[in-house]
Structures are given as C-alpha cells and as structure tokens.
Amino acid sequence: NHNSNNNNNSPLNLDQIGMTSLLSHAVSKIAEQPSIRRSSKNNNNNPSSTSTLGSFLLYTSSAAWSPNKFMKLCKGIQKPTNSKSPLxxxxxxxxxxxxxxxxxxxxxxxxxxxxCNPPPNEESMAAWLNALRKRHVKQYASIQMELKEFALSKERSQGYSNSIQSDGRRIQEEKHKQAQEEERQRLAKQRMEMIQERRQQLYDSLPEEPTNNNNNNVITIALRFVSSSPTTATNHNIKRRFTNDTPMETVFNWIDAMFEIERETVSLSTMxxxxxKFTWEExxxxxxxxxxxxxxxxLRVTEIILKEDNDDEKHEDDDNNNDEETL
Known part of the structure; x- marks a missing residue:
C-alpha cells in the first residue's frame, strides 16, 4: 500500500523509531558499559585502564530540547540534507x-x-554503538587521559586557591597578633612610665630621717630580702629611721620608691x-x-604575685608558697 508506506516513512514515525531505539534497554546497556576494559594487571602507565566511565552520553530531541538547540551544541556540524530522516x-x-x-x-x-533511512531498531543500534566502542579504544583512552589531566589541573588550581586563602588567613592572624603585641608593649611602656613617675613622687614625699637615734620616738626598720637582686644586693644595710607616729603608708612608699616593688604587691612580716603581716590595703x-x-x-619583704583568676586576696602564710615570690 503506497499510502501505508508513506505513513511509515513520515518524519514523525522515523523520529519515533529512532527515539524508541535510542531509549531502549539494549542501547542503554551498551552506553553504560565501561569505555575501556579494566586491565587484570595494575597498569600504572595507563590510569584510564581502571576507568568506570560509561561509553556514551545520550542526547535526544524533545519539546524542551529542540533539534536547533542540539545543532547549536554541535556547532560546525552540517545538518543532513534529508530532512525526513532523524539525525x-x-x-x-x-x-x-x-x-x-x-x-x-x-x-x-x-x-x-x-x-537513519530507516532508523535502526534497538538491536541494530546497540550493535552499531558496541562496534564503535570497540573500534575507538585509543580515542577513549585519549579522552579519559585528558579528563584525568583536567581533573588534576582543577585539583592543583583548587589547591593553589586554598593555599592562597590559607596564606591570607595566616597573614591576617599574624598581623592581628602583631597588633596585639604592639598594643601590649605600648600599654606596658605607658604603665612603666606612670610607675616611674609615681615612684619619683613617692621618693620626694618621704620624710627626712630623724637624727636622734636615742629618742624613744624613733623606730629603726631593717628590711630583709631573702634572695638578693641588683636592687637589694646590700641586704644587711637596708635600714631607715622613722618616727613612731609615721603611718605604715610611708614604709610602703619607701619600699616602692627605693626598691622598685609596687607597694600594692608588698607583704611585710615581722621576724x-x-x-x-602587713599589706598596703589593710x-x-x-x-x-x-x-x-x-x-x-x-621586716621580711615579700612580693605578692597577683593571680589572673581574680583570687588575688588568697595568699598562704608559708614563705615558700607558689603564690608569692620572695625577694
């Protein structure tokens, strides 16, 4: 029947036959087979021999993917002259x-x-694709090697990018630490300048020593620093006379000004x-x-080490306690 043949060869029927074959299980099975057979030996010179990539990616025309869009993907490939046959x-x-x-x-x-005149059925299309897969093994190997090189290049690029970011963070952290250290040094220097200025004021405010040592109103105070420092090298000669109505504040000021121990951290104890025991606060x-x-x-002079956990007021009576540094 002439009309029947024309209907069977219509573009719609040809497309349907081609689409049915392309989407068949037989073709899908060939497409999903590894493009290169795995080697029984570990071939380090051919990394693609262990590839699990399939052999084909299948694209078909649809309402959302028109032949024109497909041809745009395949730019440079000439359209077939027979418009009745699918591509x-x-x-x-x-x-x-x-x-x-x-x-x-x-x-x-x-x-x-x-x-595709007529389009192959699913068995023929599967056999055709399988023959192509076997014929172009070298081409597959070349493509997969390129993919591997591309992946390695991408990995190196990502590693370089991560390294740049890591270096940037490290530089920022170093700058932050440097800024903190500079601020700490600035504050320490500022504090030391204030302490030196205060010590000069304390020294200037010290009363003159009484000259009459036989006067009952005169008390001689001798200081003992258990471990000598350059400031207290002559331990046995550290003495000074005061009147008995002199407040303990003056003794603390004397120690601060002369021996550079902040009066707030001094603990005095009789021997x-x-x-x-006597402290500045009390x-x-x-x-x-x-x-x-x-x-x-x-009087024995002990410097109190202030603790950072706000436990400054707790100090043991033992001279060897870890919370105190004996001078």
Whole structure:
C-alpha cells in the first residue's frame, strides 16, 4: 500500500523509531558499559585502564530540547540534507587551540553518522554503538587521559586557591597578633612610665630621717630580702629611721620608691616573736607604734604575685608558697 508506506516513512514515525531505539534497554546497556576494559594487571602507565566511565552520553530531541538547540551544541556540524530522516551521530569533544585566544577549547567532532533511512531498531543500534566502542579504544583512552589531566589541573588550581586563602588567613592572624603585641608593649611602656613617675613622687614625699637615734620616738626598720637582686644586693644595710607616729603608708612608699616593688604587691612580716603581716590595703593607715614595732624592728619583704583568676586576696602564710615570690 503506497499510502501505508508513506505513513511509515513520515518524519514523525522515523523520529519515533529512532527515539524508541535510542531509549531502549539494549542501547542503554551498551552506553553504560565501561569505555575501556579494566586491565587484570595494575597498569600504572595507563590510569584510564581502571576507568568506570560509561561509553556514551545520550542526547535526544524533545519539546524542551529542540533539534536547533542540539545543532547549536554541535556547532560546525552540517545538518543532513534529508530532512525526513532523524539525525543520528556519535561525536566526541576534541581539544583544539583557539587561534584568537591561544587557549585550548573543546569542539565537537564526528566519530560516526547513521543515515537513519530507516532508523535502526534497538538491536541494530546497540550493535552499531558496541562496534564503535570497540573500534575507538585509543580515542577513549585519549579522552579519559585528558579528563584525568583536567581533573588534576582543577585539583592543583583548587589547591593553589586554598593555599592562597590559607596564606591570607595566616597573614591576617599574624598581623592581628602583631597588633596585639604592639598594643601590649605600648600599654606596658605607658604603665612603666606612670610607675616611674609615681615612684619619683613617692621618693620626694618621704620624710627626712630623724637624727636622734636615742629618742624613744624613733623606730629603726631593717628590711630583709631573702634572695638578693641588683636592687637589694646590700641586704644587711637596708635600714631607715622613722618616727613612731609615721603611718605604715610611708614604709610602703619607701619600699616602692627605693626598691622598685609596687607597694600594692608588698607583704611585710615581722621576724621576731609572733609573726605579724602587713599589706598596703589593710595596714597603710596605722602608725608604726600602733603596729607594735619596737625601737629596732626587722621586716621580711615579700612580693605578692597577683593571680589572673581574680583570687588575688588568697595568699598562704608559708614563705615558700607558689603564690608569692620572695625577694
């Protein structure tokens, strides 16, 4: 029947036959087979021998993917002259040098083309694709090597980018630490300048020593620093006379100004009889007489190490306690 033959060869029927074959299980099975057979031996010279990539990616025309869009993907490939037959071709991404930019670019190149008049059924199409797969093993190896090189290049590029970011963070952290250290040094220098200025004021405010040592109102205080420092090298000669109505504040000021130990961190303790302790916070207002000092009184000087956990007020009585540094 002439009319029947015309209907069977209509573009719609030809497309339907081609689409049915292309989407069949037999063709899908061939497409998903590894493009290169795995080697039984570990071939380090041919990394693609262990590839699990399939052999083909299948593209078909649809309402959302018109033949014109497909041809745009395959730019440079000439359309078939027979408009009644569907277009069936196998292409691969070839790397060529772009003469304009001087960079490598991918362009589609034809491996094989089927006339599709009539389109092959699913068995024929599967056999045709399988034959192409076996025939172009070297081409597959080349493509997969390029893919591997591209992946390595991307990995190196990502590693370089990560390294740049890591270096940037490290530089920022170093700058931040340097800024913190500079600020710490600035504050320390500023504090030391204030302390030196205060010590000069304390030194200038010290009363003159009483000259009459036989006067009952005069008390001689001798200081003892257990471990000598350059400032306290002559331990046995550290003495000074005060009147008995002198407040303990003056003694603390004397130690701060002369021996460079901040008065707020000084702990004084008697060395004879029942041990008494005196600190700036608790004892600065009492007089030497009220403190029970005799005409000759020896005091042990201990510097209190202030703790950062706000436990500054807790200090052991033992001279060897870790919270105190004996001078």
């Amino acid at each position: 069936l071709m196998v292409i691969y991404p070839a790397q060529v040098m772009d003469s304009t930019t001087g960079r490598i670019k991918l362009v589609p190149k034809i491996v094989a083309q089927h006339h 004879t009889g029942q041990v008494q 004892s600065q207002t009492i007089t030497l007489e009220q403190a029970g000092f005799r005409k000759m009184t020896g």
